Amino acid sequence: MDKVKIISNEEIANNVRSFKVEKPKGYRFVPGQAVKIFIEKKEFRDDGHPFTLTSLNSDNFLEFFIKQYPESDGFTKTLHLFNPGDSILIDELFGSIIYKGTGLFLAAGSGITPFISIFRDLINRGGVSDNGLLFSNKTFEDIILYNEIKKMFSHNDRLVFTLSQEERTGFAYGRINRWMLRRYMQSGDKLYICGPKSFVKNLSLIAYEFGKSENDVIFER
Ligand SMILES: Cc1cc2nc3c(=O)[nH]c(=O)nc-3n(C[C@H](O)[C@H](O)[C@H](O)COP(=O)(O)OP(=O)(O)OC[C@H]3O[C@@H](n4cnc5c(N)ncnc54)[C@H](O)[C@@H]3O)c2cc1C
Known part of the structure; x- marks a missing residue:
């Protein structure tokens, strides 16, 4: 220690x-x-x-x-x-959340923290490339590093901030759900999931339904 x-x-x-x-x-x-x-x-x-x-x-x-x-x-x-x-x-x-290749990152609240370190590292190596991020928070004020994340994904349109308790122009409203996943997931994507237990459970089950294998779905086990 x-x-x-x-x-x-x-x-x-x-x-x-x-x-x-x-x-x-x-x-x-x-x-x-x-x-x-x-x-x-x-x-x-x-x-x-x-x-x-x-x-x-x-x-x-x-x-x-x-x-x-x-x-x-x-x-x-x-x-x-x-x-x-x-x-x-x-x-x-x-920790089991480490970068294993291009994918869609799904975060809720403080669940963004492992992804921050991964994205900062990717930026140092040249950019977040084709990775996507769906990031759910209750309100705008809850979003960790909004400006830095926007900048990291400035050349990438697979970035969605969604708010579950505030309607705000330029933001999706509601939680990350199967429709969002269907819309933003690309074939070959890994799925990285971090947030409260129920968030991880629900979204990993949807990922498996969509045909992802256990190797393609990365969360803290
Ligand atoms: C591998 C791992 C990495 C983590 N990294 C971070 C990190 O970088 N930053 C960070 O802030 N937290 C992180 N957490 C969560 C953090 O460990 C807990 O939030 C913290 O231990 C809560 O302790 P507490 O005694 O203050 O609150 P508690 O009294 O244990 O809980 C406070 C309340 O918040 C709820 N709660 C606790 N955690 C969460 C959560 N993650 N999402 C939603 N509700 C929750 C509980 O149900 C309870 O109602 C991580 C957890 C794990 C397993």
């Missing part, structure tokens, strides 16, 4: 804060991977929570985007109050 100091803690979307922390010497990861974060507070001893790295190996810090759920007094509420100079502990890397 590595103990690292927080460099910055800034709000980036509704209830979402970006934490930049020190990078241990020689630290490397595969974009999309996550770690368990532990904090030295009595009530959370031995209670590590998983979060995805959103930075790149070329950055000299590690970054996490951490969403807090106001209805819960849990780990993220406490972590959001941590200041630069405070320390957190990061455990071993893990």
Whole structure:
């Protein structure tokens, strides 16, 4: 386990804060991977929570985007109050959401985090090319990195932001559903899915119905 100091803690979307922390010497990861974060507070001893790295190996810090759920007094509420100079502990890397080829990425809320790291890495290598992204949020204010994502996909028309609790010009309305998948999925696409459990379950079942094999559907198992 590595103990690292927080460099910055800034709000980036509704209830979402970006934490930049020190990078241990020689630290490397595969974009999309996550770690368990532990904090030295009595009530959370031995209670590590998983979060995805959103930075790149070329950055000299590690970054996490951490969403807090106001209805819960849990780990993220406490972590959001941590200041630069405070320390957190990061455990071993893990995760099955890594890039395996061109596909359609389906994200809900903070489920975008593994895809951020993957897209940033693809941009560094030349661009997001033919990959697509359907990104669902409740409202515009909930969208993590709206401007950066728009820019990443500026040469690609397979980008849809959909809002389930706000009607807004230029945005789809409602959740990601089978019709959206049918419209935006291309033959040969991998399907990358990340979000709440029910989101992953529903959309993976639709992907299998559409003839995708287990190898083509990538989510945290
Ligand atoms: C591999 C992996 C990577 C993850 N990466 C990130 C990340 O980069 N950033 C991030 O913000 N979260 C991420 N998560 C989710 C994060 O671990 C949890 O949100 C966090 O542990 C909740 O802890 P808590 O004690 O604050 O809230 P809890 O008290 O456990 O839950 C708070 C409330 O929010 C609901 N809830 C919890 N998680 C979610 C969710 N993902 N979507 C919708 N509702 C939810 C719960 O049902 C509950 O009602 C990841 C999860 C996994 C498994």
